[in-house]
């Protein structure tokens with residue numbers, strides 16, 4: 071376990087996120103997490119939300135370490151992570167909830183569009199979609215730290231960058247998802263809650 075990838079950000083944000091998820095996911099049973107990263111969120115949230123099955127996923131290159139972490143925790147509601155590349159064919163499995171954290175600013179705009187198209191395919195009416203991360207409002211950064219973060223992201227990959235919330239809401243709407251709450255989170259992040267109508 072000590073040799074597995076570790077994210078301090080996950081450690082810092084998991085409790086504030088859990089406080090929101092506990093309420094939002096009270097009636098959900100099958101959740102897909104897109105871009106599970108280290109798997110820390112999957113193990114933490116699955117252990118605190120035992121009423122739902124938490125299906126972790128990521129690109130193939132991340133699966134091994136995510137599954138090492140998942141195996142270590144031995145949680146009945148946390149199956150092995152599956153490969154899900156946002157730009158490829160999505161799983162045929164249906165879910166009543168989807169969660170993703172800190173992914174939409176890492177991937178390209180085309181992949182953000184593919185993310186919403188994929189979420190639209192695997193969900194039905196009343197599904198919850200929860201998206202955690204930083205967003206811009208009316209093309210403005212919400213803090214200097216987010217502006218610096220965006221510069222850092224674009225320096226690394228010019229296709230990445232903090233997304234405009236208005237665009238995200240529009241993409242969600244095209245898949246029948248309505249923004250029902252935009253929760254302010256620590257460190258200038260947001261937790262967007264959409265419901266499929």
Ligand SMILES: C[S@@+](CC[C@H](N)C(=O)[O-])C[C@H]1O[C@@H](n2cnc3c(N)ncnc32)[C@H](O)[C@@H]1O
Nearest residue numbers: 080105106107129154155156157171172173176
């Ligand atoms: C900044 S990390 C966030 C990880 C984790 N969700 C968290 O909050 O710590 C971005 C994640 O997006 C994933 N990712 C990047 N491109 C992807 C793609 N095309 N399909 C699926 N996941 C992707 C990465 O593998 C990584 O796990």
